[in-house]
Amino acid sequence: MIRVVLPHHLRTLAGVRKEVELEVAEPVTQAALLDALEARYPALRGTIRDSVSGQRCSLVRFFACGQDWSHEPADAPLPAAVAAGAEPFMVVGAMAGG
Amino acid sequence: MSTVRVLVGTRKGAFILTSDERRTDWQVSGPHFAGWEIYHLKGSPLNPNRIYASQSSGWFGQIVQRSDDGGQTWAPVGKDFVYEGVPGTHQWYDGTQHPWEFKRVWLLEPSLLDPDTVYAGVEDAALFRSTDSGQSWQELPGLRSAHGHLWQPGAGGMCLHTVVQDPGDPQRLYVAISAAGAFRTDDGGVTWQPINRGLKSEWELPDPNAEVGHCVHSIAMHPARPGVLFMQKHWDVMRSDNAGDEWYEVSGNLPSDFGFPIAVHAHEPETIYVVPIKSDSEHYPPEGKLRVYRSRTGGNAWEALTVGLPQTDCYVNVLRSALAVDTLPSCGVYFGTTGGQVYASADSGDSWAPIVRDLPPVLSVEVQVLS
Secondary structure: OEEEEOOHHHHHHHOOOOOEEEOOOOOOEHHHHHHHHHHHOHHHOOOOEOOOOOOEOOOEEEEEOOEEOOOOOOOOEOOHHHHOOOOOEEEEEOOOOO | OOEEEEEEEEOOEEEEEEEEOOOOOOEEEEEEOOOOEEEEEEEOOOOOOOEEEEEEEOOOEEEEEEEOOOOOOOEEOOOOOOOOOOOOEEEOOOOOEEEOOOOEEEEEEEOOOOOOOEEEEEEOOEEEEEOOOOOOOEEOHHHHHOOHHHOOOEOOEOEEEEEEEOOOOOOOEEEEEEOOEEEEEOOOOOOOEEOOOOOOOOOOOOOOOOOOOOOEEEEEEOOOOOOOEEEEEOEOEEEEOOOOOOOEEOOOOOOOOEOOOEEEOOOOOOOEEEOOEOOOOOOOOHHHOOOEEEEOOOOOOOEEEOOOOOOOOOOOOOOOEOEEEOOOOOOOEEEEOOOOOEEEEOOOOOOOEEEEOOOOOEEEEEEEEEO
16 A cells, blocks of 8 residues: 655645555556545645646645655656555645745 | 624634624634635525635645535535636736736635526636536636736736626626726626726826726625626725716725725615725725725715724724625624734624634635524
8 A cells, every 4th residue: 555645734625634545556656646646535636736737736745765756757656665655655735935 | 583604714714703693792613724725705695504615725726615504514626717718818017928827716606596606706817607516617708808918917916806796687797807807797707898987097007098907906786776886996986877887986085095895785775885995005094093984875975983993003904805794684794804803893884893803814704694
């Protein structure tokens, strides 16, 4: 199972209290993971990436295994530790404001 | 005994304030959608327990929520606001053309005629309609054909913030856009015409005959007199007696005719309310005195309503959607401030008291009377 950590406001919107576990077919990519997340929690569609273009929302960031995955191609395989469920894929609201 | 429900949108969530018809003892529910910007909430006049809320975030975009039980529980509905065809461009701050881009929903206006129909006014300015209770949205693109390439954003963005429905003519709607002006459709939203003749905006629009480009802040109508419209413009309080075909100024003796909201008394079509703000550069009441002004003559002659409102050192603003009236026999008037206060008057504005004092900045106030 793939583990996904959502920021507070998206947990509230999705109605989940902690990290989310998802079945994602191989190869586990950012796009496949977000497809599965949005299929399970339709309220999240459009909040992480644009629902038409698929482009990441500008103030949302992705982290996995201590690395920033925000600028990696959506179809690039995620780290094996994420695919194996050992490490979570983290959706993070960017720091903004004063 | 009736119940009064006040729906308050703020920078950090929604609040629902309820009272019996005496309007002296209020219960506060919220924050709903804590931490999110709630630009507007409004209930259906045909099904008052159906309430729509515009929920947005600079991080996570636009959500639309609907409650079917008076705000006790909510569920997200459709949020795909896709402009019809090639969206094209509008005028940018520097005079160049800029692509139309959806940013947020400023206003949700349930239909007077059909409980499943609701309008959404959005930024960048356009009007959308849902006929399935918010599940899906379709633009009424004829509006942007009314010189849309000449529309430009005001300081708050290029937003469609006001929808007024003619209760006697289901084909007639009015909208207002900052900074494009006022528009009317007489065919249910297919075609639109600018209705800005008589508006004067010398500093921003040197052309006295400019059809669009006016910064209209709010429009109000009494349902018994649908051809009479009142407008708070950027500067100037205006009136039209012919459904917007021509406007004339009724600012009269106001201490400042800059402001954002305007409202009409529920039972007196010639009684109107505004909240003067010092200027476009200083968004707070003149002299630090929070005063609602009431005209019982449809404009020009105004009286300050001050009882119960702070008359020293008050520097809040009252935004365009943050003034509303109820329909009880002694008309209630309500407004919210950027300082987080919601004030209520149960006697048409003669006296005021705060319902709550310390909410986040208030963006919108709507009122429902429930039998």
